[in-house]
Amino acid sequence: MDTFSNAEATNLIAFSSNGCYHFSAFLYFWLYLYLGDFLVIKHFNFSAVILLSLFISTTSFSQSNAVSKFRDEKSRTSRAVSEKETNVTIERIESDVADALTIIQDNHFSGDDLNYNGLFSTAIDTMLHTLDPHSNYFDAKQFEEFRTDQSSQYFGIGATINHLRDKDGKVIATFIKATFDGAPANRAGLRYADKIVEVNGESVLGKDYSYVRDRLRGPRGTVAKLVVERYGTKKREPVEIIRDAVSTPSIQEGYMVRPGIGYIAMTGGFHRTTFDEFQSEIAKLKANGMKQLVIDLRFNGGGLVNQAYYVANNYLRDGQTVFTQKGRVRGAERAYPSDNRNPDSTPLVILVNGATASASEILAGALQDHDRALIVGENTFGKGLVQNPFPLEYGSMLLLTIAKYETPSGRLIQKDYSDGNLYNYYTNGGSLNEDKSQKPKGAEKRTDSGRIVYGGGGITPDIFIKPEELTDERRRIIGKLSDPLIAFSMDLAYGKIKGFEKYAVDRPIRYNYDLVGTDFAIDPSLLNAFKSYAGSKYGVKAGDVEKEKEYIARIVRTELATAAYGTRTSQQVFNNYDPQLKRAIEELPKAKQLALIGAQAASARSSKPK
Numbered sequence: 073m074d075t076f077s078n079a080e081a082t083n084l085i086a087f088s089s090n091g092c093y094h095f096s097a098f099l100y101f102w103l104y105l106y107l108g109d110f111l112v113i114k115h116f117n118f119s120a121v122i123l124l125s126l127f128i129s130t131t132s133f134s135q136s137n138a139v140s141k142f143r144d145e146k147s148r149t150s151r152a153v154s155e156k157e158t159n160v161t162i163e164r165i166e167s168d169v170a171d172a173l174t175i176i177q178d179n180h181f182s183g184d185d186l187n188y189n190g191l192f193s194t195a196i197d198t199m200l201h202t203l204d205p206h207s208n209y210f211d212a213k214q215f216e217e218f219r220t221d222q223s224s225q226y227f228g229i230g231a232t233i234n235h236l237r238d239k240d241g242k243v244i245a246t247f248i249k250a251t252f253d254g255a256p257a258n259r260a261g262l263r264y265a266d267k268i269v270e271v272n273g274e275s276v277l278g279k280d281y282s283y284v285r286d287r288l289r290g291p292r293g294t295v296a297k298l299v300v301e302r303y304g305t306k307k308r309e310p311v312e313i314i315r316d317a318v319s320t321p322s323i324q325e326g327y328m329v330r331p332g333i334g335y336i337a338m339t340g341g342f343h344r345t346t347f348d349e350f351q352s353e354i355a356k357l358k359a360n361g362m363k364q365l366v367i368d369l370r371f372n373g374g375g376l377v378n379q380a381y382y383v384a385n386n387y388l389r390d391g392q393t394v395f396t397q398k399g400r401v402r403g404a405e406r407a408y409p410s411d412n413r414n415p416d417s418t419p420l421v422i423l424v425n426g427a428t429a430s431a432s433e434i435l436a437g438a439l440q441d442h443d444r445a446l447i448v449g450e451n452t453f454g455k456g457l458v459q460n461p462f463p464l465e466y467g468s469m470l471l472l473t474i475a476k477y478e479t480p481s482g483r484l485i486q487k488d489y490s491d492g493n494l495y496n497y498y499t500n501g502g503s504l505n506e507d508k509s510q511k512p513k514g515a516e517k518r519t520d521s522g523r524i525v526y527g528g529g530g531i532t533p534d535i536f537i538k539p540e541e542l543t544d545e546r547r548r549i550i551g552k553l554s555d556p557l558i559a560f561s562m563d564l565a566y567g568k569i570k571g572f573e574k575y576a577v578d579r580p581i582r583y584n585y586d587l588v589g590t591d592f593a594i595d596p597s598l599l600n601a602f603k604s605y606a607g608s609k610y611g612v613k614a615g616d617v618e619k620e621k622e623y624i625a626r627i628v629r630t631e632l633a634t635a636a637y638g639t640r641t642s643q644q645v646f647n648n649y650d651p652q653l654k655r656a657i658e659e660l661p662k663a664k665q666l667a668l669i670g671a672q673a674a675s676a677r678s679s680k681p682k
Contacts, residue, residue, distance in 0.1 A: 189211065193209065196209040196470075204457060204489060205457075205494055205497050206471075207470075207472050207473045208459075208471050209469075209470050210469045211468050212466055212468050215467060215468060215469040218469075227291060227292045228289040228290065229296055229315060230252040230255020230257045230316070231249070231251045231252065231257035232250050232251075233248055233281045233288075234246065234247060235247070235284075236555055236558050236559060239609065242278070243279065243280050244278070245267045245268065245269070245279075246268050246276060246280065246281045246284040247265050247267050247562070248265065248300075249634055249639065250635070252318060252319065253581075253584075255316070255319075256316050256318075257313060261311070262300065263581070264565060264577065264634065264635035265304075265635070266301070266303060268284055268298060269298075269299040269300060270298065270299035289315070292315055293314060293316075294315050295313070295314055295315070296312070296313045296314075297310065297311075298313065303565075304566045320340060321340055321345065322338055322340040322342060322343050323336055323350065324640060324643065325640050325641075325644065326353035326357060327586045327644060328357065328361070329644075329653070330657060332361055332363040332364060333362070333364050333366065333657060333660065334362035334365045335366045335647070336350070336354075336357075337643065338383075338432075339369070339370060339371050340372070341374065341375040342372070342374060342375030342376045342377070342431045342432070343379065344376065346379035346380075347382040350382075350383055354416075364418060364419045364420075364660045364664070365419070365421075366421045366656045366657060366660070367422050368423040369432045369436060370424060370425040372427075372431075372432040373427065373429045373430060374431035374432055374433075377431050377458075380431035380434050381394050381395075381408060383435055384435050384438045384439060385411065385415075386412065387412075387416050387418075387439060388410035388438065388439075389412065389671075390409075390410060390412055390413045391410065391678070392409060392442055393408065393409050393438075394438045394480070395407075395437070395438055395478065395480065396408070396477070396478040396479075397477060398476050399458060399475025400474070400475075420445035420446070421445060421448055421660055421663045422435075422436050422439060422445045422447050422448070423449050423653065423656050424447060424448070424449040424451075424452050425450045426452065428531070429452065429453035429530075430453075430455040430456070433453070433477075433485050433530060434456075434477055437480070437485060438479060440479075441479050441483070441520065442480060442519065443520050443523065443669055443670025444666075445663060446534050446662055446663035446666055447531060447532075448533055448659055449535075449536070449652050450536065450537075450539075451529065451531070451533070453530055454486060455485065455487075455530075456476055456477040456484060457475070457477070457486055458473065458474055458475035458476065460472055460474045478527075479525075481517040481525060483515075483517050483525060483526065484527040484528050485527070485531070486528075487530060488528070515528065520670050520673040521666075538651075539652055540649070540651055549619060550623060552616065553606070555610065557602075560602050563605075564576075564631075565577045565578070565632060565635045569601055569605070572598060575592065577636045582637055583637065583640075583641075585636075585637040586641070586644065587644045587645065591629075592629045592632040594625035594628055599617070599621055602628070622649075629645050630642045
């Protein structure tokens with residue numbers, strides 16, 4: 073989710089959202105819902121509204137009998153008459169809210185167990201979602217978590233974990249998958265397949281990874297006391313780890329996917345470090361001979377708009393619009409042009425899908441409209457609304473949509489929300505299996521070179537290509553193979569599969585490594601060994617293994633790469649099987665030609681007399 077700070081509108085500061093309770097916000101946005109235009113015209117003071125709401129909340133939350141019975145028959149009759157009036161007043165809203173609270177407090181069966189935080193959180197978010205799908209409310213705790221998300225880090229031990237189940241589906245334990253370079257878990261010596269036995273004196277055997285994860289995270293500087301069982305020796309050891317900041321980078325991977333072709337997985341959202349990460353990756357790839365580039369924005373849900381702007385600015389000429397923001401608040405309507413006098417001319421393909429949203433769509437739309445990049449994949453999500461943060465009392469925050477984004481050609485990114493149904497909005501009318509090849513229903517626009525593009529529903533790719541699709545039968549088989557593959561890979565990594573000791577990875581992770589074809593090559597004899605293992609320990613049918621040989625080889629190689637080189641490098645295994653990435657690479661010559669045509673069109677346009 074993306075927003076601009078009023079104080080730094082020119083710097084394009086952006087934010088995300090979720091929601092919870094604060095009564096001042098609740099009242100303020102009832103006022104906004106009913107009297108929004110009036111509040112703007114009359115320039116209501118926001119602080120005054122907060123003070124008013126605090127006064128009302130004091131009276132409304134009293135649970136005395138006097139409050140619960142103050143409405144006599146005469147006042148009810150009076151209200152019945154006033155309801156016929158069409159004018160909405162602050163007093164009327166105050167009365168309705170106070171009555172609702174009183175009735176709930178005095179009559180709901182939950183009694184003293186009422187969760188007021190949840191109650192008002194839901195009330196505020198439901199109210200806001202009648203306006204748009206992306207305005208939200210944060211209580212103090214959620215606001216702090218939100219700010220942590222935007223900082224490209226969290227506090228914990230810095231490891232990926234996963235649980236293993238037995239043949240009956242019961243969780244055995246949670247294991248370390250990999251540690252991050254320089255993170256506390258890495259410094260403490262945790263390694264692939266270490267079993268987590270205890271966390272701070274509590275046994276976590278039989279607990280799934282989410283339960284264990286929540287106990288591993290905590291405030292910076294606090295101690296996580298673990299007992300781990302080393303997979304290779306089965307010895308249990310105490311390990312103390314001081315929790316610290318753990319990086320959550322925007323760029324999950326960057327490497328030479330083919331000779332002369334770089335690949336950057338910008339899939340971790342847009343955070344404060346995104347452009348710095350991007351520049352670092354570009355420098356590394358060019359040093360390795362990169363001449364063409366694929367930027368992967370699939371599953372990138374957006375984030376800080378200024379970071380998306382900086383990436384686009386790297387490739388657009390001085391004066392070319394990156395995007396336009398349009399809204400009713402003063403200062404909310406303006407264009408944001410590139411200011412780069414020496415843009416990078418590397419041919420570009422951008423990969424997108426249905427989870428590419430918001431700031432990612434701004435980047436893809438800008439490069440598409442100026443014919444600077446070829447867009448490959450599926451239709452993007454369609455989130456083009458600007459949120460502005462309004463800090464409230466006691467550390468809470470309200471994120472309100474104040475404007476919309478347009479691409480350089482004038483396309484609206486935002487998809488339809490006219491029915492006000494959040495479920496339909498996020499599931500494409502209740503079906504996640506829509507035909508994503510359909511063009512949006514918005515107005516027809518044109519790129520710099522005259523190509524037709526459409527608005528009103530995200531970014532439509534120039535080349536549509538679906539991801540690998542699984543039949544129900546394949547999903548069933550893969551589900552059965554999941555735990556056997558993890559168990560087999562851990563045994564394999566520690567030399568416990570007889571005859572295949574060459575695959576052992578009993579050593580610390582080596583970071584920043586790029587795989588080559590000979591690394592952990594999976595041969596037929598190893599697949600036969602897995603067939604026997606899965607059948608004897610998990611009851612997997614030999615026929616199911618035969619049907620999924622390629623998938624099995626992919627997972628085993630990924631696990632071994634994770635053990636040896638970490639989660640970042642292991643993504644390279646999956647890329648070898650990715651039909652969308654393969655098509656993106658094939659289309660790079662077309663991207664190069666498109667960029668030349670776009671540059672000619674832009675030059676012709678700029679040379680015309682104004």
